[in-house]
Amino acid sequence: MNEKQREQFLEDYSKGLHRLGRFLLITAVILLVSVPFLVGAFNGVMPELSGFLAGFAKVGIIYIPVAIVEFLVYTPMLGVGGSYISFLTGNVTNMKIPCAMNARDMAGTTVGTPENEIISTISTATSGIVTTLVIVVGVLLIAPLQPILQSETLLPAFNNVVPALFGALGMKYFAKSLKIAAIPLGLMTLLCIFVPSMINQTSLLMLPAGGLALGIGFVLFKKGKL
Numbered sequence: 001m002n003e004k005q006r007e008q009f010l011e012d013y014s015k016g017l018h019r020l021g022r023f024l025l026i027t028a029v030i031l032l033v034s035v036p037f038l039v040g041a042f043n044g045v046m047p048e049l050s051g052f053l054a055g056f057a058k059v060g061i062i063y064i065p066v067a068i069v070e071f072l073v074y075t076p077m078l079g080v081g082g083s084y085i086s087f088l089t090g091n092v093t094n095m096k097i098p099c100a101m102n103a104r105d106m107a108g109t110t111v112g113t114p115e116n117e118i119i120s121t122i123s124t125a126t127s128g129i130v131t132t133l134v135i136v137v138g139v140l141l142i143a144p145l146q147p148i149l150q151s152e153t154l155l156p157a158f159n160n161v162v163p164a165l166f167g168a169l170g171m172k173y174f175a176k177s178l179k180i181a182a183i184p185l186g187l188m189t190l191l192c193i194f195v196p197s198m199i200n201q202t203s204l205l206m207l208p209a210g211g212l213a214l215g216i217g218f219v220l221f222k223k224g225k226l
Contacts, residue, residue: 021080096127
């Protein structure tokens with residue numbers, strides 16, 4: 001396969017991913033939105049439009065900016081196929097991103113390359129399959145495992161699985177770009193210490209932290225220190 005054929009294949013492959021991904025995401029949104037309305041209509045408990053819009057506004061004012069930020073941040077990391085799979089199956093930050101990043105490091109691929117596109121798609125798809133299998137096993141075993149899952153001894157460990165995961169994963173990348181990461185990481189840590197309620201708003205903190213990191217990176221790049 002010569003270079004021209006390779007480029008044409010990759011272009012066709014990307015277009016196919018977009019067609020399939022858009023179809024599945026649109027279908028998923030329709031199903032997610034329609035089921036509550038169908039249940040409400042069937043049981044005669046449909047909310048008033050004014051109440052629905054008021055409730056949607058309270059939630060949307062937080063999640064719409066978060067969704068935009070996550071799309072802009074995660075899509076370059078995951079590529080086309082990985083992004084569609086991740087946004088469709090969920091668990092993006094706590095499973096799909098770590099899986100894709102580790103797979104990229106193991107394969108030695110670079111963001112934005114066709115090789116990384118394929119690795120990201122395979123890794124996120126594998127993560128989705130494994131997650132589904134684990135959920136199935138968990139549902140089947142939830143009754144016999146309930147005493148263990150509710151154990152006061154193990155409960156603190158379960159509550160800290162995600163922070164431990166991201167702490168270990170994040171430290172690896174912070175160490176690679178300590179000049180850029182030090183100030184945003186320090187400021188966000190102090191903010192969460194003095195304002196504990198911000199711990200539950202980590203998606204919103206991505207805006208100032210990411211903007212600050214980009215600014216620091218730009219300044220260091222201009223000074224030739226990167």
